[in-house]
Amino acid sequence: MLSDSPGASRISEATAQRIRETAERLGYYPNVAARRLASSRTDLVGVLADTFFYSISLRRLEATTRALLKGGYQPLVWAADWSPDGWTQAHSILASNSAAGAVLLGPTYPVPTTEIARGLTGAGIPTVSFDAGDGLPGAGVDRLGAFYELTRAAIGAGHTKIGYLQPGQVTQPDVLRMAGIEAAVSECPHVTLVTFHPFPADAPPAREHSRDLGFETGRLGAHRYLEDDHPPSAIICYSDDVAISFMHTVQSAGVKVPEDVAVFGFDGLPESSCSYPPLTTIEQPVDAVGAAAVGSLLSLINVPDTASEEYRLLPGRLIARESTGTLPRFPQDGDGPVDPKPHDG
Amino acid sequence: MLSDSPGASRISEATAQRIRETAERLGYYPNVAARRLASSRTDLVGVLADTFFYSISLRRLEATTRALLKGGYQPLVWAADWSPDGWTQAHSILASNSAAGAVLLGPTYPVPTTEIARGLTGAGIPTVSFDAGDGLPGAGVDRLGAFYELTRAAIGAGHTKIGYLQPGQVTQPDVLRMAGIEAAVSECPHVTLVTFHPFPADAPPAREHSRDLGFETGRLGAHRYLEDDHPPSAIICYSDDVAISFMHTVQSAGVKVPEDVAVFGFDGLPESSCSYPPLTTIEQPVDAVGAAAVGSLLSLINVPDTASEEYRLLPGRLIARESTGTLPRFPQDGDGPVDPKPHDG
DNA sequence: CTGAAAGCGCTTACAG
DNA sequence: CTGAAAGCGCTTACAG
Numbered sequence: 115m116l117s118d119s120p121g122a123s124r125i126s127e128a129t130a131q132r133i134r135e136t137a138e139r140l141g142y143y144p145n146v147a148a149r150r151l152a153s154s155r156t157d158l159v160g161v162l163a164d165t166f167f168y169s170i171s172l173r174r175l176e177a178t179t180r181a182l183l184k185g186g187y188q189p190l191v192w193a194a195d196w197s198p199d200g201w202t203q204a205h206s207i208l209a210s211n212s213a214a215g216a217v218l219l220g221p222t223y224p225v226p227t228t229e230i231a232r233g234l235t236g237a238g239i240p241t242v243s244f245d246a247g248d249g250l251p252g253a254g255v256d257r258l259g260a261f262y263e264l265t266r267a268a269i270g271a272g273h274t275k276i277g278y279l280q281p282g283q284v285t286q287p288d289v290l291r292m293a294g295i296e297a298a299v300s301e302c303p304h305v306t307l308v309t310f311h312p313f314p315a316d317a318p319p320a321r322e323h324s325r326d327l328g329f330e331t332g333r334l335g336a337h338r339y340l341e342d343d344h345p346p347s348a349i350i351c352y353s354d355d356v357a358i359s360f361m362h363t364v365q366s367a368g369v370k371v372p373e374d375v376a377v378f379g380f381d382g383l384p385e386s387s388c389s390y391p392p393l394t395t396i397e398q399p400v401d402a403v404g405a406a407a408v409g410s411l412l413s414l415i416n417v418p419d420t421a422s423e424e425y426r427l428l429p430g431r432l433i434a435r436e437s438t439g440t441l442p443r444f445p446q447d448g449d450g451p452v453d454p455k456p457h458d459g
Numbered sequence: 460m461l462s463d464s465p466g467a468s469r470i471s472e473a474t475a476q477r478i479r480e481t482a483e484r485l486g487y488y489p490n491v492a493a494r495r496l497a498s499s500r501t502d503l504v505g506v507l508a509d510t511f512f513y514s515i516s517l518r519r520l521e522a523t524t525r526a527l528l529k530g531g532y533q534p535l536v537w538a539a540d541w542s543p544d545g546w547t548q549a550h551s552i553l554a555s556n557s558a559a560g561a562v563l564l565g566p567t568y569p570v571p572t573t574e575i576a577r578g579l580t581g582a583g584i585p586t587v588s589f590d591a592g593d594g595l596p597g598a599g600v601d602r603l604g605a606f607y608e609l610t611r612a613a614i615g616a617g618h619t620k621i622g623y624l625q626p627g628q629v630t631q632p633d634v635l636r637m638a639g640i641e642a643a644v645s646e647c648p649h650v651t652l653v654t655f656h657p658f659p660a661d662a663p664p665a666r667e668h669s670r671d672l673g674f675e676t677g678r679l680g681a682h683r684y685l686e687d688d689h690p691p692s693a694i695i696c697y698s699d700d701v702a703i704s705f706m707h708t709v710q711s712a713g714v715k716v717p718e719d720v721a722v723f724g725f726d727g728l729p730e731s732s733c734s735y736p737p738l739t740t741i742e743q744p745v746d747a748v749g750a751a752a753v754g755s756l757l758s759l760i761n762v763p764d765t766a767s768e769e770y771r772l773l774p775g776r777l778i779a780r781e782s783t784g785t786l787p788r789f790p791q792d793g794d795g796p797v798d799p800k801p802h803d804g
Numbered sequence: 805c806t807g808a809a810a811g812c813g814c815t816t817a818c819a820g
Numbered sequence: 821c822t823g824a825a826a827g828c829g830c831t832t833a834c835a836g
Contacts, residue, residue, distance in 0.1 A: 145557070147493075211492075325729065
């Protein structure tokens with residue numbers, strides 16, 4: 115079979131065309147297994163995650179798959195399901211399949227991303243991070259910047275006591291969120307920060323409500339908020355899921371959003387535009403991050419000597435909606451991202 | 460390498476154990492490509508969809524992947540992206556990879572599922588349908604039954620003019636929805652049905668808002684509703700996305716839900732519990748359907764002579780919430796599924 | 805029951 | 821530039 119990869123072939127285009135036609139007529143398909151064995155190269159790229167239970171991780175999976183397919187690679191999907199053993203299995207599957215590379219969708223819980231990446235690159239499998247934190251090449255949304263911006267917006271709107279609703283497990287992305295919030299708060303001495311931990315620290319996620327863990331987090335976080343005698347007037351939530359569920363639960367208890375408490379989300383999923391009230395959030399550029407992460411992997415595969423250990427940070431986009439009341443406009447570079455209009459026009 | 464598949468091996472367990480230990484110490488991994496080439500069998504199963512743009516299709520992808528991995532098979536993911544050409548490519552990828560089978564995640568637009576399945580089974584690739592309609596083995600949620608039940612609930616609540624908000628493209632699953640609604644309506648002569656088509660019939664989906672097409676559908680459908688001089692008092696929506704967006708848009712125009720219009724969804728995604736008001740919907744048993752579809756594929760692969768052309772229909776579960784006001788209880792088999800309590804306890 | 809040989813369908817150096 | 825041979829790492833029939 116003619117392999118179309120080596121660019122300029124040795125045979126004429128007309129001949130190649132005739133071969134292709136004959137091949138199609140005969141129902142011939144090149145044998146991928148034989149090709150891989152002979153060339154000792156594959157077009158397989160592992161797409162590894164600790165879980166695909168959240169909307170946002172499924173979006174990442176989709177973005178990665180799309181970028182890989184577009185680049186001529188086949189995704190090899192694997193979910194470790196929060197088990198250290200799962201990551202070991204992922205490694206052996208990639209090794210057995212002679213995978214050309216791997217994309218780690220972050221965060222990788224409970225095994226640190228850098229540890230997994232070290233194992234894979236040590237086995238000759240170039241590995242990049244997709245929102246799994248730096249320490250290896252790849253790309254991610256700028257969480258620190260995003261949460262800095264959310265906090266600045268809350269402060270700018272006059273809030274002096276700001277709450278942060280944390281997730282169940284503390285992973286690197288969460289550390290970045292906290293860092294962004296704290297950076298903004300530390301600039302304003304009159305502003306205090308309180309954190310809400312809905313789950314016991316570092317509790318492993320329970321499989322029972324794993325599929326709507328974000329919603330459960332928001333619900334439990336709302337109860338912590340309601341128990342608070344002097345609750346903050348603004349709450350920054352880990353994610354949109356958490357924020358939507360938080361609003362729903364406190365509203366059931368008679369709390370008004372945004373009058374009593376302004377609520378900020380993070381992710382920018384479509385559903386955030388139809389929550390009650392519509393959610394102020396920062397949209398993650400999932401497709402762009404996926405394209406950047408895959409792009410850096412492909413260059414790592416094709417030009418192994420490029421020690422381009424770069425981790426690209428892409429900015430999120432603030433979408434101001436009713437859940438925070440009116441937000442002041444901050445002067446921005448280019449002044450593009452802030453969109454004070456509600457979603458439906 | 461010792462292949463663990465043939466069950467009782469020729470060597471003792473102790474020896475096998477020593478081999479495994481040595482293999483691990485040496486960092487040996489069996490070469491999957493060589494194994495596939497030699498045995499002319501693979502553990503690859505195609506997971507094919509027209510798109511992964513919707514929350515529910517990503518959930519199906521996740522359920523299928525999980526079931527496949529659990530059964531010892533590797534998913535080979537492919538999205539045709541609404542292109543007939545995409546389906547042709549899917550076929551050649553599966554053939555080139557000597558895939559052991561395929562799961563079609565429905566609906567397959569614009570190529571009919573049965574046509575794709577015929578091509579694949581003709582090429583020796585057993586194929587099942589996951590919510591892609593019958594005509595081939597597999598499994599799906601009982602859409603006809605679900606929409607019958609939703610309509611019965613609306614009628615039971617006293618609505619005599621019921622609206623159905625259709626999606627952009629009419630596919631087989633949508634035909635089943637309509638059939639369920641019409642069956643219930645035809646039983647009650649005093650009830651009339653009106654349908655809302657937000658998009659021109661059979662318009663191909665626009666890539667621009669493909670990722671939040673459900674929300675766009677709800678928004679446009681709401682405008683049709685608002686233009687109506689004698690609008691129905693109950694609206695059954697194609698999906699949760701559509702319903703949530705519909706409610707949001709009509710509420711912006713001053714319409715009260717459920718007082719002015721009762722809204723019914725379908726899917727039972729977590730976000731439906733936190734909409735405003737919380738959405739009455741039917742939950743799809745995605746994991747169970749995925750397990751059933753994969754189960755039927757595996758039996759097709761392992762026992763090819765079983766002409767088990769069965770398409771299993773799994774029932775959805777009605778979750779009554781505030782978007783429809785109080786719903787009367789229908790006597791049910793076992794009387795279990797109806798849950799009149801709102802989500803948060 | 806065991807071991808050595810053939811062969812799966814390609815790619816890749818290597819003679820011609 | 822072209823064609824025939826070797827070989828990728830396994831599995832599988834097939835002699836012993």
